Amino acid sequence: MSSEPSDEVIVVGSGIAGLTTAVVLAEAGRRVRVWARDFAERTTSAVAGGLWWPYRIEPEPLAGAWALASLAVYEDLADRPEETGVRLVDGVHRGARLDELGEWAARVPGLRAEADGLAARLPVIDMPVHLAWLRGRLTRAGGVVEAREVTDLTAVPAGVVVNCTGLGARSLVPDPAVRPVRGQLVVVENPGITTWFTCVGHTSAASTYLVPQPGRLLLGGTAEEDDWSLEPDPATAAAIVARCAAVRPEISGARILAHRVGLRPARQAVRLERQPLPDGRALVHNYGHGGAGITVAWGCAREAAGLVSPAA
Structure with missing residues (x-):
């Protein structure tokens, strides 16, 4: 230098x-x-x-x-x-409540309480x-x-x-x-779902979410602390698909396109x-x-x- x-x-x-x-x-x-x-x-x-x-x-x-x-x-x-x-x-955070969030939530346009959680665009x-x-x-x-x-x-x-x-x-x-929090996703053909959905606990290793992306649907997920593995786990993938299909049954027949793993920098x-x-x-x-x-x-x-x- x-x-x-x-x-x-x-x-x-x-x-x-x-x-x-x-x-x-x-x-x-x-x-x-x-x-x-x-x-x-x-x-x-x-x-x-x-x-x-x-x-x-x-x-x-x-x-x-x-x-x-x-x-x-x-x-x-x-x-x-x-x-x-x-x-x-548009989508819904099932189980989320406004009174459990910080002051920032009041400034998110259109964020509103619904029967089973919070909805927003x-x-x-x-x-x-x-x-x-x-x-x-x-x-x-x-x-x-x-x-x-x-x-x-x-x-x-x-x-x-x-x-x-x-x-x-x-x-x-x-x-x-800085520690890894492992996240695993399953990518499937989208059977026609146009809204996102989450049911996520901030302390749980397992969560349920689905996010529509162009040409595909992303299914999740996991939050496994201190897990460095980048290899998709077949049992975890099957559990993810099952949780998401319990929310939207049409997912159960969707063709799997890919498996993904990322390590969040916590x-x-x-x-x-x-x-x-x-x-x-x-x-x-x-x-x-x-x-x-x-x-x-x-x-x-x-x-x-x-x-x-x-x-x-």
């Missing part, structure tokens, strides 16, 4: 947090590169169901504010669903399409995505390094507070802060978003960008 630090920003990580943060920085006029071992299509973000909703993320007051900022962006992007991968879709993001769109938006803003494996954040040659490595932060920072609180490096450069952390990386992406990206260029 040269003795003079670059005025460039290098974002480490190409999932939803990394790409969104890079877009915000590039569109603010910063020179940005994204370094990632895996391109976006191979990250946990690509596996996600894509429904906007704060899930398994702390602290709730901050998460709620980040989520609302992101919601406003997704509502705008939903005007161009084929391009951005974002659509507004929320963003559903087709993640492969959206990640590709984000990368294109970054490129148009002058940013670059490079395949680079980082083993030492302090050795990244940039004036500011932004750490968006998700679960990778456990070993890279290192931060043992932490007792999102780490979003600026840390000085020994040589005077800065390291900005933006990781630990649990099951809500998509939900808080834009709010966290804007805050991270503010830490890259703090006000004088």
Whole structure:
């Protein structure tokens, strides 16, 4: 590395947090590169169901504010669903109650109590399409995505390094507070379901949700703490299909297209802060978003960008 630090920003990580943060920085006029071992299509973000909703993320007051900022962006992007991968879709959170949610819930347009839970029209993001769109938006803003494996954040040659490595932060920072929460999905042919549905306990390892995406239906799910396995479990998959078919019987005959597993980067609180490096450069952390990386992406990206260029 040269003795003079670059005025460039290098974002480490190409999932939803990394790409969104890079877009915000590039569109603010910063020179940005994204370094990632895996391109976006191979990250946990690509596996996600894509429904906007704060899930398994702390602290709730901050998460709620980040989520609302992101919601406003997704509502705008939903005007161009084929391009951005974002659509507004009706659905129900069975068993959820307004009085159990934070203050953010009162600001979600159309969120209302029904007999068996909460109903709303929320963003559903087709993640492969959206990640590709984000990368294109970054490129148009002058940013670059490079395949680079980082083993030492302090050795990244940039004036500011932004750490968006998700679960990778456990070993890279290192931060043992980051832990995996395993999620397994089953992808089936959609038998005509147009609304999403969830019945999710925030402490249970098993949940029931179905999310319609173009050309397919995503069925879930699991939240298995400290489980590092990326191999789909056949018994778990069968249980997921059975739970979802109990809600919508037509699912029982749907042809299975794929099985997916992702590891959510859980932490007792999102780490979003600026840390000085020994040589005077800065390291900005933006990781630990649990099951809500998509939900808080834009709010966290804007805050991270503010830490890259703090006000004088």
